Amino acid sequence: MMSYLFRIALVFGLVLFVNGSVHAQSNYPNRPVKVVVPFPTGGLADSLTRLYTKELTEKFGQPFVLDYKPGAATNIGASYVAQSPADGYTLLLTTIATNGLNKWAGRPLDFDPYGFAEIGLLGVNTLYVMVPMQSPYKSIADLVRAAKENSAGLSYGSFGSGGPNHLIAEVFRRSAGISKLLHVPYKGTNEAVIDLIAGRIDFMIDGSTINLVASEKLRALAVVFTSRWPTQPNVPTMIELGYPDVTMSTYFGLAAPANTPPVILEKLNDALKIIANSPEVEKRLSALNVMPLKAGRAEAMQFMRRQSDKWGPVLKSLDIPIQ
Secondary structure (H helix, E strand, O other), X not given: OHHHHHHHHHHHHHHHHHHHHHHHHHOOOOOOEEEEEOOOOOOHHHHHHHHHHHHHHHHHOOOEXXXXXXXXXXXXXXXXXXXOOOXXXXXXXXXXXXXXXXXXXXXXXXXXXXXXXXXXXXXXXXXXXXEEOOOOOOOHHHHHHHHHHOOOOEEEEEOOOOOHHHHHHHHHHHHHOOOOEEEEEOOXXXXXXXXXXXXXXXXEEEOOOOXXXXXXXXXXXXXXXXXXXXXXXXXXXXXXXXXXXXXXXXXXXXXXXXXXXXXHHHHHHHHHHHHHOOHHHHHHHHHOOEEOOOOOHHHHHHHHHHHHHHHHHHHHHHOOOOO
């Protein structure tokens, strides 16, 4: 009799648990959602995430709150999210570094970069070869010539060893036949930009500083996209200048811990696509030098995997030391 009652109670409890879980998913979100940004405040990642979280907050009626966890080329923030509950209330801003480069960079990881539940893509941007406005280098040809003549090596900045800025600069060095460049890694955007404007580093391949060209603080010598960027039509591509290998698309996405319920992921993906279709959001993205990517979850995952497959072998072949 006791065994029979126990089985009845067990089944009843299981039904309540399943019904409660389904109800929680269908009512998602019913409390604040944390979005981990693996970068310092003040840069493009910060501005872009703020734009989307503001829209998500308005759409769902629950606050989407930014939580900054910079460091280790996005791995600190990524590790935190990977180990968080898979309930949709802790999300991660992802980049080409998080989902692509770090898998191949040789850093010890306590999470699988391919293990996240992808939600969707926020947008794609590109990088430019940037020099200070007072720099004597007026073209890529000038920069290459000076780099070959300087035995100590021209200096360039990045936002961390093994990251996109570092990787594409080394691809540029190899493609141009430059024997030596001095890499200066920075922990955040602001410090690097200050040093670049002041001329304490010779150049940087970056996208977050493009708006400083209009204020004549920096000069863009070339864009590393496959075509000229819509907002900077006068800046030539590296392909046009004879460097077909020096191309890179950087992207931003949103992901959740593995095993997050698909109904939550789809609800968020639908919201991202609606937001990206807003003319006002497109205008604000353009001001950030970002083009929206309106992709489903499967498309987003395929896009990210293609980027990883492309850059993994390149990163390994360059044998870049990771600090």
